[in-house]
Amino acid sequence: MSRRLRTALTPYALIFPGGIWLAIFFVVPMVVMLSLSLQSGSVEDGYAFTWNWHSYVDGLTNYHDQIIRSVIYGLSSTVIQIVIGFPVAYWIAFKGGRRKSVYLFLLLLPFLVSFVLRTISWQFLLSDNGMLLGPLKGIGLLPEDFRVLATPYAVIGGLAYNFLPFMVLPMYVALERIDPRVLEAAQDLYASRFQTFLRVVLPLSLPGVFAGVLMTFVPATSDYVNASVLGGTNTTMIGNVIQNQYLITQDYPTASALSFTLMALLLVGIFAYARALGTEDVLEVAAR
Amino acid sequence: MTDIQAGTGAVVAAAPVSADVPAIELDSVVKDYVSHGEVVQAVKGVSLSIAEGEFFSLLGPSGCGKTTTMRMIAGFEEPTRGSVRLRGEDVTNVPPNRRDVNMVFQSYALFPHMSVWENVAFGLKRKKVPADEIKRRVGDILEVVDLVGREKRRPREMSGGQQQRVALARALVNRPRALLLDEPLGALDLKLRQAMQIELKRIQRDVGITFVYVTHDQNEALTMSDRIAVMNDGLVEQLADPREIYERPATKFVAGFIGTSNLLSGTVRQVTGATAVLSFGAGDQVMVPADGTAGVGDTVDLTVRPEKITISTEQPAGDLSIVRGTVAEVVYLGTYNSYTVVLADGADITVFQQNAHDSTITAGRGDTVWLSWQPRHSYALR
Ligand SMILES: Nc1ncnc2c1ncn2[C@@H]1O[C@H](COP(=O)(O)OP(=O)(O)OP(=O)(O)O)[C@@H](O)[C@H]1O
Ligand SMILES: [Mg+2]
Numbered sequence: 001m002s003r004r005l006r007t008a009l010t011p012y013a014l015i016f017p018g019g020i021w022l023a024i025f026f027v028v029p030m031v032v033m034l035s036l037s038l039q040s041g042s043v044e045d046g047y048a049f050t051w052n053w054h055s056y057v058d059g060l061t062n063y064h065d066q067i068i069r070s071v072i073y074g075l076s077s078t079v080i081q082i083v084i085g086f087p088v089a090y091w092i093a094f095k096g097g098r099r100k101s102v103y104l105f106l107l108l109l110p111f112l113v114s115f116v117l118r119t120i121s122w123q124f125l126l127s128d129n130g131m132l133l134g135p136l137k138g139i140g141l142l143p144e145d146f147r148v149l150a151t152p153y154a155v156i157g158g159l160a161y162n163f164l165p166f167m168v169l170p171m172y173v174a175l176e177r178i179d180p181r182v183l184e185a186a187q188d189l190y191a192s193r194f195q196t197f198l199r200v201v202l203p204l205s206l207p208g209v210f211a212g213v214l215m216t217f218v219p220a221t222s223d224y225v226n227a228s229v230l231g232g233t234n235t236t237m238i239g240n241v242i243q244n245q246y247l248i249t250q251d252y253p254t255a256s257a258l259s260f261t262l263m264a265l266l267l268v269g270i271f272a273y274a275r276a277l278g279t280e281d282v283l284e285v286a287a288r
Numbered sequence: 289m290t291d292i293q294a295g296t297g298a299v300v301a302a303a304p305v306s307a308d309v310p311a312i313e314l315d316s317v318v319k320d321y322v323s324h325g326e327v328v329q330a331v332k333g334v335s336l337s338i339a340e341g342e343f344f345s346l347l348g349p350s351g352c353g354k355t356t357t358m359r360m361i362a363g364f365e366e367p368t369r370g371s372v373r374l375r376g377e378d379v380t381n382v383p384p385n386r387r388d389v390n391m392v393f394q395s396y397a398l399f400p401h402m403s404v405w406e407n408v409a410f411g412l413k414r415k416k417v418p419a420d421e422i423k424r425r426v427g428d429i430l431e432v433v434d435l436v437g438r439e440k441r442r443p444r445e446m447s448g449g450q451q452q453r454v455a456l457a458r459a460l461v462n463r464p465r466a467l468l469l470d471e472p473l474g475a476l477d478l479k480l481r482q483a484m485q486i487e488l489k490r491i492q493r494d495v496g497i498t499f500v501y502v503t504h505d506q507n508e509a510l511t512m513s514d515r516i517a518v519m520n521d522g523l524v525e526q527l528a529d530p531r532e533i534y535e536r537p538a539t540k541f542v543a544g545f546i547g548t549s550n551l552l553s554g555t556v557r558q559v560t561g562a563t564a565v566l567s568f569g570a571g572d573q574v575m576v577p578a579d580g581t582a583g584v585g586d587t588v589d590l591t592v593r594p595e596k597i598t599i600s601t602e603q604p605a606g607d608l609s610i611v612r613g614t615v616a617e618v619v620y621l622g623t624y625n626s627y628t629v630v631l632a633d634g635a636d637i638t639v640f641q642q643n644a645h646d647s648t649i650t651a652g653r654g655d656t657v658w659l660s661w662q663p664r665h666s667y668a669l670r
Contacts, residue, residue: 179395179397181393181395181397182397182398182399182400184364184384184391184393184397185391185393185397185398185399185458186399186410187364187383187384187385188362188364188384188385188390188391188459189385189390189410189411189414189458189459189462190385190386190411190414190415190462191385191410191414192385195414199410200399200401203401204400204401
């Protein structure tokens, strides 16, 4: 092979494995699902492609409550993660000293356990007379009928807990690479500690927060494990509906239509969010 | 030019301006660091007094404590002992944001998320200077550093030299009592470095602000400074103007660190009046000013610069210091020749001889030569 030809082919050779992977495990199922969502029929008689738009309309009319609820849960858990995660990321990045990697490892330690198992352990913790509420009720601090499980708080808490590392890690990365000299320069230019944080640390950490929000809001909004393990009948999320439609009712068109509706909503949300934050700038700083 | 905006009052109030109150004073300043459970004394007792409007350099090898000294002036480090005064005011425990000095960092430390204009305006905004005045002052200073038209650029869109000037403008715009520069030209290539040296000196003259300049480059320090403190191992070895540092190094260390110099040591043979005569080998006589401390029989170290020495193939006459040796090496260096001459006691002496058309002498390797110089050109060292 001539040198020039090889040079020309190298990029394609490099993306070939990834490209094949994407084609088989992403593009093909997407196309299959898209076609499913436009079919009609029943499990017994089989489904046929009929350009049936009704699955979309029906999905939205029947399940808009669950969709809205999912977005609210997703947003709430994301906000909680920012509030909890930012100080953690900040502390590890600036005060972690030589043990930074130890702290990061500790943060990730619970996540070596399976997602479902972790969520079930939360169920134990939060159960009506469990380790947390039992003693509190025993000494009369809480009324007998007080419960957390099966409330929105349990689901949002579970979501916030389960995706926390995906929030902390990108924020940590952004904070960690802030040059300490730049913070000294701010102080040298008459900025107090608070002003230094507000004018320098915070703006420079935004790309990390941006990435963290993307990585947690999307999976939290479409999650179904937390709602099914920690939630009740009033906390059903759209993920639970889709799972139910696929695996129990086996109404594949409705399930697929709901999946695409959710995906479209999330994509629109992400683009609006990127716009609002001025991604261009944010990504530029991230690429520094 | 050194008036300070009243602002928030966060900055230490201006002391009455008086010519004899030094801009910066360090009084027996010591800094200990603890690392890995061990105490490292970075600065071991430095006292300095830097005058208003002076271009003052801290010069010394890597690790001698220059940065630490400067960081104590800026307020980033608190001295373990001793005190720091700015225009007579004790600021030893005042944090950096309340000290009216500004620092130019070696790596520039520009704010990457801000434009040039925002970078430069940062300090004035924190001091709550009115918007129209900020606009005027930022505009003025960008003109001084020749960055007009680049206000909207981000630091990473600029060359090293431009970033350097932004860093300078960002500090100067505040009209601080003193500007602290920590090897500000260290990251630039030689050409740009020389251009910026001239530029910095011009700016310093224009704005009349005290500059404290850290460098380990002796040429930079010699060409730019009004006075130089040569530091070694946490202490100031000599504090003097460039000429004196070069011509009359006070210690062995300074003599060795600045320029090329020859170190000799000899025994005092006799002391007559203000002159001590040292002897090396047979026929040698070296005279140094007697300071009254060395008596007959004592060993004295002395230094003489290569360009002060005359080399000749015959024994010179007159009231000169004379030593005899053998040429070990001759190197032609364009405008001058460099000779390496070995003395009887094994010491190497470097001699520079100008290639002026009629003074060229011809001594080759292995020739016996006499080296002579005026007694006032060699000094006994501490
Ligand atoms: N934060 C610190 N912790 C421990 N030791 C330190 C610290 N900062 C400096 N030192 C030590 O103090 C000594 C002086 O350091 P300093 O940075 O002042 O040297 P310098 O003269 O600026 O050198 P250079 O020319 O290399 O910048 C060095 O031995 C250094 O290792
Ligand atoms: Mg240094």
